Amino acid sequence: MEIELTKGSRFNLSKEAPDLKKVAIGLGWQVSKNGQSYDVDASVFMLSASGKVPNDNYFVFYNNLQSFDGALKHTGDNRTGEGNGDDETIYVDLAKVNPVIQEIVFVVTIHEAQETEQNFSQIKNPYIKIYNYENKRSIARYNLKEAFSQETAVEFGRLYKKEDEWRFQAVGEGYNTGLKTFVDKFINNSRHEEDASAREKKLENIQDNKPQIAISLDKKLEEKAPHIFNLVKKADISLQKVNLTNHKAKVALCLDISGSMSWLYSSGKIQIFAEKILALGCRFDDNASIDIFLFGADAHHVGEMNIDNFKDFIQNVLQKYPLEGGTYYGKAMKMIKEYYFKGWQKMINKHFASNQPVYVMFVTDGATHDQLETEKILK
Numbered sequence: 001m002e003i004e005l006t007k008g009s010r011f012n013l014s015k016e017a018p019d020l021k022k023v024a025i026g027l028g029w030q031v032s033k034n035g036q037s038y039d040v041d042a043s044v045f046m047l048s049a050s051g052k053v054p055n056d057n058y059f060v061f062y063n064n065l066q067s068f069d070g071a072l073k074h075t076g077d078n079r080t081g082e083g084n085g086d087d088e089t090i091y092v093d094l095a096k097v098n099p100v101i102q103e104i105v106f107v108v109t110i111h112e113a114q115e116t117e118q119n120f121s122q123i124k125n126p127y128i129k130i131y132n133y134e135n136k137r138s139i140a141r142y143n144l145k146e147a148f149s150q151e152t153a154v155e156f157g158r159l160y161k162k163e164d165e166w167r168f169q170a171v172g173e174g175y176n177t178g179l180k181t182f183v184d185k186f187i188n189n190s191r192h193e194e195d196a197s198a199r200e201k202k203l204e205n206i207q208d209n210k211p212q213i214a215i216s217l218d219k220k221l222e223e224k225a226p227h228i229f230n231l232v233k234k235a236d237i238s239l240q241k242v243n244l245t246n247h248k249a250k251v252a253l254c255l256d257i258s259g260s261m262s263w264l265y266s267s268g269k270i271q272i273f274a275e276k277i278l279a280l281g282c283r284f285d286d287n288a289s290i291d292i293f294l295f296g297a298d299a300h301h302v303g304e305m306n307i308d309n310f311k312d313f314i315q316n317v318l319q320k321y322p323l324e325g326g327t328y329y330g331k332a333m334k335m336i337k338e339y340y341f342k343g344w345q346k347m348i349n350k351h352f353a354s355n356q357p358v359y360v361m362f363v364t365d366g367a368t369h370d371q372l373e374t375e376k377i378l379k
Contacts (some may be wrong), residue, residue, distance in 0.1 A: 002129075005142035005170040013139070014165035020112065022093050022133035025106055026086035027156060036267070039111035042088040043179065044072060045186040047103040053187055054100055060090070061179075072104070083183065084092035091133055092159070094166060100323035104159040104295070105186065109179040113152035113270050119172060120148035128156040133255035133260070142170035152178045220297040221282065225307045239283060249357045251281040251306070252336060254293040258327045264365070265323075271314040277361050278305055284359070291339075295332035296341060298325030301339060327366050331374030336360060337377065 041060035057068035151174030281290035289306035
């Protein structure tokens with residue numbers, strides 16, 4: 001008989017199902033039908049007695065679907081939340097769990113909730129259930145009946161060890177800062193988040209290695225575009241890790257303007273994404289800009305996005321270039337190659353010559369209407 005749990009209640013898994021070896025954790029929810037799409041994710045933190053994950057691979061989520069010890073497996077990201085049954089499932093082989101692990105925390109978060117202005121008030125009928133993976137018998141279920149409002153992250157429940165027995169607690173606690181809430185709480189600072197002094201030292205090293213033009217740009221960014229400056233600082237640390245601190249390249253963003261992209265533009269997602277690419281351009285390109293190309297039925301080069309014009313840039317572009325019918329990758333690729341590599345058609349069997357590489361971010365939501373032409377250009 002399935003045990004119905006309420007917030008805060010606990011039960012002894014080892015006693016309720018003494019022969020249980022493999023447990024499945026099913027998590028489910030329904031999203032409001034308000035015309036928006038929701039990317040809701042389940043993640044798992046496997047904690048030692050210190051209350052922290054022992055290493056990165058004990059944080060299991062859509063980009064790391066299996067724990068370091070092989071005991072826990074995530075079925076992957078369900079991007080829609082539609083349909084009946086569990087939206088995401090976590091399988092735990094209790095016999096394989098590393099003895100150092102004392103708690104297994106199951107959380108659900110809304111991806112990019114702040115940018116999309118989404119929260120758990122729009123998520124209906126959330127639940128977590130525990131069942132025997134081998135015979136599919138349901139053991140317990142917790143329906144979260146809390147009236148969430150501004151929360152963007154919720155801890156649904158946790159498995160924990162006490163007196164060498166596995167137990168479960170229904171938690172149902174919400175937070176307003178998304179997945180970052182749990183990363184800050186559960187990931188060991190010494191391994192995963194540089195402490196303040198280490199971060200300062202790293203940034204000092206980055207600053208020492210910057211040419212004078214980059215230092216001047218930083219001052220301008222901090223004054224005129226503090227939002228972009230914050231994105232650039234995050235990029236600095238990532239670039240240093242892969243030894244690209246002083247790397248130079250052209251950066252381009254090529255955007256699909258077919259009609260099906262309408263919501264991505266109207267919701268502001270494309271503007272947000274473009275600003276992140278601009279942050280990369282501020283480091284790679286001495287002009288601190290990125291080139292913008294569009295494609296639908298035709299291809300268009302609309303100029304540069306930079307720190308002087310980035311605000312509402314995408315909205316302004318769409319006023320001049322309304323959404324079009326059709327999706328033709330090949331036309332955009334041909335335009336980009338002609339723009340950066342003059343005479344490229346004469347060099348079809350040779351490597352392109354350029355003093356700098358060109359990085360092109362290509363954003364689309366559908367298949368091309370000119371596949372043969374696209375493949376020809378790519379080859």
